Amino acid sequence: MGHRPYIIGNWKMNGTRNSLAEARAIDRVAAKWPQVRVGIAPPHTLIHAMRDAVDSIDVGGQDCHSEETGAYTGDISASMLKDAGASFAILGHSERRQYHGETNPQVKAKSEAALAAGLNVILCVGETEEQRDAGTAEATVTRQLLACLPDVGNGDEGEPVSARLAVAYEPIWAIGTGRVPSLDDINAMHDAIRAKLCEAFGDNGAEVRILYGGSVKAENALEILGCPEVGGALVGGASLTNESFGAIIIAAADDARD
């Protein structure tokens, strides 16, 4: 994997058209630091306008349905995201699993639909605090990963799936809490994820980017991104303003220099 960290902001249910000014400011920072790849996943209502407003950052969705069309009130398909200007979709986020009851088979079907529609996929996995305390974090996360990985030919046509897939490791207890795992724990989990990706995809498993997410801030970004298997960050709260997200992008640019 080339050492170009990928920093993705997940705006969750935040942002109106006024927030496009913030996205433009973030875009200007991203343009200045091309050694960092930057993405933002705004609410669906802003995808189209954000795509028009920015040049140097990827725009993505926070979820998609596994079907292409149909009677699914309130849902959005992968091809609709693509049509609106998205290039990626965050799938299986723990908030979707927790508040919408998303299951591993559903996340897998969504991943396959997103790839088929031409989107890149950011597949989220993570353990609860209870699982971490019980010593079952790695087993939980790797089981979740294998159950959600898209089941598609690897390298049959065009780019291999491994080039269009990233895994985001987000310990649920670290999301929005200001708590982060130790660097040893981040390293161990990223190694375990890498091993499973290589089992699933053979040599191409080494190319799948693994992101860390959960209370990433400018202050801890550099040390987290310095972990050998950490290929970027999925950032929630700190991605909403240029002040905090721009600082993370600059920290990532520092990491890319090493």
Ligand SMILES: O=C[C@H](O)COP(=O)(O)O
């Ligand atoms: O998708 C992003 C994560 O849920 C992390 O959120 P956070 O940076 O606010 O902890």
